[in-house]
Every structure is written in structure tokens, then in C-alpha cells.
Amino acid sequence: xxxxxxxxxxxxxxxEMMHGIEKLQExxxxxxxxxxxxxxxxxxxxxxxxRSRIDIAAFCFGITGTxxxxxxxxxxxxxxxxxxxxxxxxxxxxxxxxxxxxxxxLFCAFGMVLTYYASTHLFPGRAPRVMxxxxxxxxxxxxxxxxxxxxxxxxxxxxxxxxxLEVKYNERKYISYE
Amino acid sequence: MSGxxxxxxxxxxxTGDNITYAKITDDILGPVENKPNKAxxxxxxxxxxxALLWVVAVSYTFWNGIGAWGxxxxxxxxxxxxxxxxxxxxxxxxxxxxxxxxxxRQNWRNSINRSAxxxxxxxxxxxxxxxxxxxxxxxxxxxxxxxPNQFGSLWVNFNSPLVWDMFAISTYFSVSLLFWYTxxxxxxxxxxxRAVGTRRKIYSIFxxxxxxxxxxxxxxxxxxxxxxxxxxxxVLSVHTIVSMDFATSVIPGWHTTIFPPYFxxxxxxxxxxxxxxxxxxxxxxxxxxxxITMFHIESMNKIIILTGSIVGVAYLTEFFIAWYSGSEYxxxxxxxxxxxxxxxxxxxxxxxxxxxxxLLWFKKIRLSIKATWxxxxxxxxxxxxxRFVIIVTSLHRDYIPSSWAMFYPTWVDISVFVGSxxxxxxxxxxxxxxxxxxxIAEVKLLxxxxxxxxxxxxxxxxxENKEYVAEYVESLEKFDSVKQEDYAKI
Numbered sequence: 001x002x003x004x005x006x007x008x009x010x011x012x013x014x015x016e017m018m019h020g021i022e023k024l025q026e027x028x029x030x031x032x033x034x035x036x037x038x039x040x041x042x043x044x045x046x047x048x049x050x051r052s053r054i055d056i057a058a059f060c061f062g063i064t065g066t067x068x069x070x071x072x073x074x075x076x077x078x079x080x081x082x083x084x085x086x087x088x089x090x091x092x093x094x095x096x097x098x099x100x101x102x103x104x105x106l107f108c109a110f111g112m113v114l115t116y117y118a119s120t121h122l123f124p125g126r127a128p129r130v131m132x133x134x135x136x137x138x139x140x141x142x143x144x145x146x147x148x149x150x151x152x153x154x155x156x157x158x159x160x161x162x163x164x165l166e167v168k169y170n171e172r173k174y175i176s177y178e
Numbered sequence: 179m180s181g182x183x184x185x186x187x188x189x190x191x192x193t194g195d196n197i198t199y200a201k202i203t204d205d206i207l208g209p210v211e212n213k214p215n216k217a218x219x220x221x222x223x224x225x226x227x228x229a230l231l232w233v234v235a236v237s238y239t240f241w242n243g244i245g246a247w248g249x250x251x252x253x254x255x256x257x258x259x260x261x262x263x264x265x266x267x268x269x270x271x272x273x274x275x276x277x278x279x280x281x282x283r284q285n286w287r288n289s290i291n292r293s294a295x296x297x298x299x300x301x302x303x304x305x306x307x308x309x310x311x312x313x314x315x316x317x318x319x320x321x322x323x324x325x326p327n328q329f330g331s332l333w334v335n336f337n338s339p340l341v342w343d344m345f346a347i348s349t350y351f352s353v354s355l356l357f358w359y360t361x362x363x364x365x366x367x368x369x370x371x372r373a374v375g376t377r378r379k380i381y382s383i384f385x386x387x388x389x390x391x392x393x394x395x396x397x398x399x400x401x402x403x404x405x406x407x408x409x410x411x412x413v414l415s416v417h418t419i420v421s422m423d424f425a426t427s428v429i430p431g432w433h434t435t436i437f438p439p440y441f442x443x444x445x446x447x448x449x450x451x452x453x454x455x456x457x458x459x460x461x462x463x464x465x466x467x468x469x470i471t472m473f474h475i476e477s478m479n480k481i482i483i484l485t486g487s488i489v490g491v492a493y494l495t496e497f498f499i500a501w502y503s504g505s506e507y508x509x510x511x512x513x514x515x516x517x518x519x520x521x522x523x524x525x526x527x528x529x530x531x532x533x534x535x536x537l538l539w540f541k542k543i544r545l546s547i548k549a550t551w552x553x554x555x556x557x558x559x560x561x562x563x564x565r566f567v568i569i570v571t572s573l574h575r576d577y578i579p580s581s582w583a584m585f586y587p588t589w590v591d592i593s594v595f596v597g598s599x600x601x602x603x604x605x606x607x608x609x610x611x612x613x614x615x616x617x618i619a620e621v622k623l624l625x626x627x628x629x630x631x632x633x634x635x636x637x638x639x640x641x642e643n644k645e646y647v648a649e650y651v652e653s654l655e656k657f658d659s660v661k662q663e664d665y666a667k668i
Contacts, residue, residue: 012198012199014626033392034391035391036390036392037199037203037364037390037618037619038364038395038620039395039398039399039623040392043396044392047392049392049393049396052396052397052400054401054404055404058408072324073336076324076333076334076336077333077337080331080333081331081332081333085337092337095337096336098342098346098419099336099341099342101411101415102342102345102346102349102412102415103349105408105409105412105415106349106353108404108408109352109353109356109357109408109409110352110356112401112404112405113356113360113401113405116360116397116398117386119397120394121387122363122386122387122388122394123386123387124383125382125387126386127382127387128367128371128382128385128387128389129387129389130371130389133371133372134371135371135389136364136368136370136371136390137199137200137203137368137371138199138203
């Protein structure tokens with residue numbers, strides 16, 4: 001049994017999978033991760049995952065965009081080269097607003113999404129780290145580290161009781177490398 | 179997520195009785211994983227011929243300059259800007275569906291947002307090509323950017339709405355693309371994990387290594403919500419700024435403060451019409467009746483009545499304000515629009531945008547696929563004429579009667595426009611073949627709460643109020659994908 005790295009409980013129903021998580025936690029078995037084909041609401045609380053702080057990042061990027069736009073326009077239109085348009089003031093703040101708004105959105109969107117890609121390690125060409133190929137299709141998969149939790153028969157039983165359609169013993173962490 | 183059932187009074191968003199998670203994947207990926215059918219090939223050949231025409235016409239314009247178009251010294255803006263505004267407007271429905279409806283928690287958006295967003299991207303591509311070819315010297319297109327240059331760093335004019343528009347359209351395009359692609363990642367991963375060989379390798383690169391772990395999904399949802407939150411004002415700002423291209427000028431007929439809201443309503447109006455034009459066909463050809471149901475079609479039709487009526491009120495308000503302003507130039511511009519040499523285009527606009535969408539108040543018409551499809555085309559024709567009326571009829575009679583002129587399009591004008599439609603459909607048909615036309619993960623979210631079978635189960639459990647059940651069953655009559663006899667038994 002020592003070659004087994006991960007035990008996977010593959011469920012056909014998200015509610016049964018949630019039940020499986022509860023069962024494992026009641027028995028003090030730590031869960032490595034859960035892979036699902038769709039977002040499962042309420043799972044973060046169960047697995048003790050903290051609220052995402054991406055909104056703070058988004059705000060910071062957005063405000064950077066606002067300032068960058070203002071600085072650019074102010075420099076170009078007020079400091080560097082004033083254009084005399086019928087004697088009107090060159091520091092015409094209302095005219096700056098559209099571009100300040102657009103750059104706020106642009107910086108916020110790109111900054112936030114790139115932060116998201118970086119923090120979840122998503123980038124073009126990255127080798128997918130998948131434990132069960134059906135986890136992006138119709139299976140909800142709970143992964144348990146087999147080295148840390150040695151009572152494999154207990155885990156097997158708990159998962160099957162909760163309604164797992166299949167329990168897999170993976171000897172490799174990720175099967176998607178071949 | 180499915181701890182509680184959805185009210186039985188809400189119409190189901192997924193119909194059919196043997197829908198499983200696996201079936202959703204199979205149904206949606208059908209067109210992506212199998213060889214295309216004849217209908218697709220015919221459509222693709224026709225569309226790519228159109229795209230070819232576009233390449234020829236745009237290249238001709240680049241080579242010869244915009245003198246190739248029918249512009250004259252009075253009418254300096256015509257089909258090009260008409261086409262540009264028309265395409266940008268069409269694009270807006272995609273963002274509206276994906277962003278505004280997400281903020282309002284309208285779950286019916288889940289099955290139409292993906293193709294609507296794709297439509298946005300392709301429509302903005304079509305719009306952008308008009309801008310570039312209209313520049314006359316497209317190889318100098320970078321001059322619109324505030325770059326230090328060899329002319330002594332004379333910057334772009336930040337007071338000009340055209341510069342604002344450059345920022346707005348490029349932000350809109352890139353943010354829409356980002357929103358669309360991020361949403362696509364889980365679905366590309368689904369295709370990847372089902373494919374073999376080279377196909378898997380290709381989709382693997384584009385899936386960015388998506389795994390579907392808890393944290394990825396949690397942040398994904400946060401990112402989607404914030405993107406929706408910033409895209410909503412973005413989409414409003416884009417068409418507002420497009421309208422300012424006109425509204426900040428001093429041309430009678432353009433110089434009005436009503437333009438921003440009126441343009442935005444018109445954009446949503448035409449965009450939803452284009453979504454219907456595309457999806458009514460795609461639903462049938464790709465066999466997606468269970469996911470894009472009559473409820474979706476009816477909801478979109480309702481938005482069309484609403485926005486069509488807003489546009490109608492705007493037309494009348496414009497007319498009233500022209501009279502009320504007491505400005506004879508303003509008054510003449512509007513009298514000339516409706517009774518001058520371009521009266522036919524004005525009344526074409528009025529009929530297609532204000533009068534015919536009112537037919538959708540009738541339930542029978544709203545629920546008829548044929549009628550809806552025809553009306554969606556009518557709306558798009560009407561919206562093209564709206565832009566034509568605003569642009570050409572305001573320009574063609576300027577302050578000096580000796581320079582009054584008419585606009586006659588050349589073959590290049592016509593080819594650029596027809597070709598851009600070809601380009602749009604070519605891109606859309608290719609999209610249907612390589613990427614899922616419905617957001618798979620988002621539709622799966624609805625299966626346990628908002629599907630017909632979940633509601634059927636609720637009814638069978640027998641805890642539901644009888645009146646509610648009767649009302650629910652009655653609401654199912656409009657669905658073409660529901661078998662009524664299943665409900666007769668209960």
C-alpha cells in the first residue's frame with residue numbers, strides 16, 4: 001500500500017460530496033483538495049478556506065488606473081504642452097473624467113485577472129494538474145493524502161457510505177502528465 | 179448550493195427529463211467534438227465569402243484612400259460611422275447579459291452569456307475595423323495614442339470625444355475579451371480532459387492548466403463578480419462616449435443631451451435582437467432546445483419591448499425638444515429628417531424600432547420562434563437606419579443651401595458593410611466549432627435547483643401548494659421542449 005499517494009472519492013452528486021467531506025472531517029481525516037466541474041457554494045466554509053482578498057487587489061489596481069490617467073492627462077495637457085482652445089482653461093477636469101474612468105476599469109480588470117492567474121498558477125501552456133479526468137466533466141472528487149492518513153480502509157468505507165460512486169488509489173499525484 | 183429548492187413558481191431553466199451532469203457536457207460539446215454538419219458548412223462558406231468581400235473592400239480602401247467611398251464635402255461621415263456605431267451597439271448585449279444580469283442574479287443568463295459575449299467580441303472587431311479604415315491612413319493609427327513624438331511632443335487632444343472613444347473602445351474590447359476568456363477556462367479544461375492526442379495538447383495550452391480545485395473556483399467567482407461590477411458601468415460609458423462623438427459637436431440634430439441614455443438603450447435593444455437572431459438558429463441547428471428554452475426567448479423579447487419603447491420615447495422627446503428649443507436650425511433638422519429627401523429612412527427607423535417591436539406585447543408573437551426571428555432582423559435593420567438617419571440626414575443639408583447634397587454609397591461602401599456581416603458570421607461559426615457555445619459549468623449549477631426535473635421531483639414529493647403547481651404547469655405550455663403528457667398524470 002505504500003505506493004499510494006492519494007485516495008480519491010469520486011461522487012456523482014455535489015450534495016453527497018459535501019456529506020462525504022463532513023464524514024471525513026468527523027473522523028479527523030484531513031482533506032487535500034476537492035475538484036469539481038462547477039463552483040460549489042458553501043464549500044469554502046467547510047474546508048476552512050478564507051475569503052478571497054482579490055477585491056482588495058482589484059481596488060488598488062483600479063485606483064492606480066485613476067491616478068495614472070489623471071497624471072498622464074495633467075502632464076500632457078496642463079504641464080507639457082498647453083493647447084489654447086478659444087482661451088479656455090487647459091485644466092478642464094470634466095473632460096478628463098471619461099479617460100480616467102476607462103483607465104480605472106482597464107487597470108482594475110487586467111490587474112485583478114492577472115493577480116488571479118498568478119495566485120492560482122494559471123498561465124498558457126501550464127501542465128494541467130488533474131487527479132481525475134472526470135472532475136471537469138461530471139464527477140465531484142475529494143482528494144485525501146494517503147501518506148498523512150494511513151487508515152485507508154476507514155477512508156474507503158467513509159467515502160462509500162457517503163455515496164461515492166468510485167474510490168480510486170492513485171500512485172501518482174497527477175495523472176495528467178502522460 | 180442545493181440545500182434548498184427553488185420556488186415552483188419560477189419557470190425551469192433546463193428542460194428535459196434525463197439530464198445529468200454528463201449529459202450537459204455531451205450536449206454542449208456535441209458541435210465541438212464532432213464533425214460539422216451540412217448546415218454549418220453552407221453557413222460557413224457563405225459567411226467566409228462575405229468575409230473575403232470585406233478583405234477586398236477594406237484593402238481597396240486602404241490602397242486608394244477613403245475617396246473610394248461615396249463621401250462628399252457635405253456628407254463627410256456616412257456608412258462608415260453608421261456601421262461602426264451599429265456594431266458597437268450590437269456588442270453591448272453580450273456585456274449586458276454577462277455583467278448586468280449577473281449582478282441582478284438572473285440565472286437565465288447562464289445559458290446564453292457565453293455566445294452573447296463571443297458576439298460582443300466579434301462585433302467590436304467589426305466596429306474597430308471601421309474606425310481604422312476611416313482614418314484614411316491606417317498605418318498611422320497609432321497617432322491616436324498619447325505617445326511622445328517627433329513633432330515636439332504635441333499630445334493628442336484630451337478634450338476630444340474621439341480620443342475618449344479610442345480609450346473607451348479599446349478598454350471595452352480588451353476587458354470583454356478578458357472576461358470572456360476567464361469564463362471559458364473551466365470549459366476549455368472540460369474539452370481538454372475529454373480529448374486525446376494533439377487536440378488535448380492544444381486545449382491544454384489554452385486551458386492555462388485549470389484544475390477545478392476549491393480555491394480556483396472560489397477566486398474565480400470573486401473575479402467574475404468584480405468583473406461584472408466594473409463591466410456594467412463600462413458598457414454604459416462606452417456607448418455614452420460613442421454618443422458624445424455626436425453630442426459634443428454643434429451640428430443641429432446631434433447637439434443634444436439626450437444622446438447618451440438614448441444610445442445606450444438603443445445599443446441594448448439592437449444587441450438583444452442580434453443575440454436572438456444568432457441563438458434561435460444555433461439552438462435549432464445544435465439541438466440545444468433544453469438549455470436555451472422558450473423562457474429565455476421570451477425574457478429577451480421582453481427586454482426588446484422595454485428598450486424599444488425607451489428608444490421610441492427618445493425619438494419623440496428629441497422631436498419635442500427641437501420644437502421647444504425655439505432654435506430654427508434644430509427644428510429644421512428634425513422636420514427635414516421626417517419629411518425631407520431622406521423621409522423614407524426616418525420612417526423605416528420609426529417602423530422597425532418603435533412600431534413593430536410593440537407586436538411583442540402579444541404573447542403569441544413573443545412565443546413564436548419564427549415571428550421572433552423575423553422581428554429580431556427587423557430591429558437590426560431599424561437600428562442601422564437609426565444611425566444612418568442621425569448621421570447622414572443631419573449632415574446632408576448644412577448651413578449653406580448651395581452645398582446641400584445627397585449621399586450615394588459606392589460599391590466599396592456596400593462591400594465593407596456586407597463584408598463586415600460576413601466577417602462577423604465567419605468568426606461566430608468558427609467559435610461554435612472550437613469552443614462551447616454555452617457556459618457548461620454555469621449551466622451545471624442550475625441542474626439541481628432550476629431544472630424541469632428538479633421541479634418535477636418537488637411536485638412528486640407532494641409538499642407543494644396545488645395552486646402553485648397548477649400555475650407552474652400552465653407556464654410550461656409555452657415550452658417547445660417540454661412534454662405536456664408527463665404533467666397530465668400528476
